[in-house]
Amino acid sequence: MNQKTICNFxxxxxxxxxxxxxxxxxxxxxxxxxxxxxxxxxxxxVKYQGVFYIYATKDPxxxxxxxxxxxxxxxxxxxxxxxxxxxxxxxxxxxxxxxxWAPSVIQAxxxxxxxxxxxxxxxxxxxxxxxxxxxxxxxxxxxxxxKGNMFPEYHMIDAExxxxxxxxxxxxxxxxxxxxxxxxxxxxxxxxxxSFNEEDIKDITPPNFFEAPFMLKKNNRxxxxxxxxxxxxxxxxxxxxxxxxxxxxxxxxxxxPILTTSExxxxxxxxxxxxxxxxxxxxxxxxRIKDNTAGLYRxxxxxxxxxxxxxxxxxVKPSGVVLSLx
Numbered sequence: 001m002n003q004k005t006i007c008n009f010x011x012x013x014x015x016x017x018x019x020x021x022x023x024x025x026x027x028x029x030x031x032x033x034x035x036x037x038x039x040x041x042x043x044x045x046v047k048y049q050g051v052f053y054i055y056a057t058k059d060p061x062x063x064x065x066x067x068x069x070x071x072x073x074x075x076x077x078x079x080x081x082x083x084x085x086x087x088x089x090x091x092x093x094x095x096x097x098x099x100x101w102a103p104s105v106i107q108a109x110x111x112x113x114x115x116x117x118x119x120x121x122x123x124x125x126x127x128x129x130x131x132x133x134x135x136x137x138x139x140x141x142x143x144x145x146x147k148g149n150m151f152p153e154y155h156m157i158d159a160e161x162x163x164x165x166x167x168x169x170x171x172x173x174x175x176x177x178x179x180x181x182x183x184x185x186x187x188x189x190x191x192x193x194x195s196f197n198e199e200d201i202k203d204i205t206p207p208n209f210f211e212a213p214f215m216l217k218k219n220n221r222x223x224x225x226x227x228x229x230x231x232x233x234x235x236x237x238x239x240x241x242x243x244x245x246x247x248x249x250x251x252x253x254x255x256x257p258i259l260t261t262s263e264x265x266x267x268x269x270x271x272x273x274x275x276x277x278x279x280x281x282x283x284x285x286x287x288r289i290k291d292n293t294a295g296l297y298r299x300x301x302x303x304x305x306x307x308x309x310x311x312x313x314x315x316v317k318p319s320g321v322v323l324s325l326x
Contacts, residue, residue: 040058221242
């Protein structure tokens with residue numbers, strides 16, 4: 001084998017190694033908004049065995065069940081269906097006629113998946129060994145986790161679960177009535193993910209809160225993110241406050257809100273979001289208004305979520321993302 005042949009062989013070998021490395025790290029994928037076809041709101045997302053699963057409210061104003069979709073590349077989504085929750089299965093003496101809304105799904109320490117979801121304006125909890133089920137009520141007596149009349153002056157919806165670095169699980173929830181007076185509640189959940197002491201419930205409402213709390217922890221800071229305004233209009237927006245612990249106390253970020261209706265109106269009324277991390281980059285997945293002329297029809301959008309050197313969350317620029325998959 002002459003020197004030229006050896007050099008050519010080395011070049012080819014290096015190219016193969018580079019290509020294999022790129023495949024392992026993932027090829028960047030350009031994601032334009034909306035993320036998927038259809039009318040959805042209030043998204044939650046999990047990733048399991050290389051597949052993304054998004055759970056969301058069906059528009060207008062919820063359905064008999066949830067929207068569920070899956071994708072391995074965040075670009076091509078396959079619609080699915082799960083048998084729980086449904087309006088029929090999740091109805092109690094304290095329910096109202098509100099439909100299935102606002103899921104929050106997480107994988108717990110026992111490797112099972114838990115879903116905290118609003119049905120009939122109260123919070124139910126389901127459990128499954130796989131993101132697509134079979135799901136069932138995690139409570140043996142098939143009752144809601146948070147009854148609709150627990151605090152009658154507030155709306156018992158929009159649950160969001162958060163697991164701290166020490167393994168302690170917290171459940172956040174709350175909203176207001178008639179589009180005013182939103183309050184945020186939190187309680188520690190026990191290891192079974194479905195039990196808590198009522199006396200441990202705390203009202204930790206941050207400034208300018210209305211609904212849809214989401215907890216994010218970064219560099220030992222706690223970021224309570226939430227929505228403000230009226231979700232049927234362009235006033236809906238995402239705010240955040242910072243605290244030293246999961247209960248606060250909260251100081252709203254100097255540049256909050258960080259996601260609002262864009263000047264060109266391509267993004268209208270953005271809110272009720274979730275945050276996920278992929279390859280060290282944070283992303284915000286939220287809904288925005290598609291059409292509110294006759295009913296309320298929303299669509300899902302994703303953008304990068306970044307932090308400044310002083311620990312503030314940067315303003316979000318609605319533009320879609322280049323997602324580098326693991």
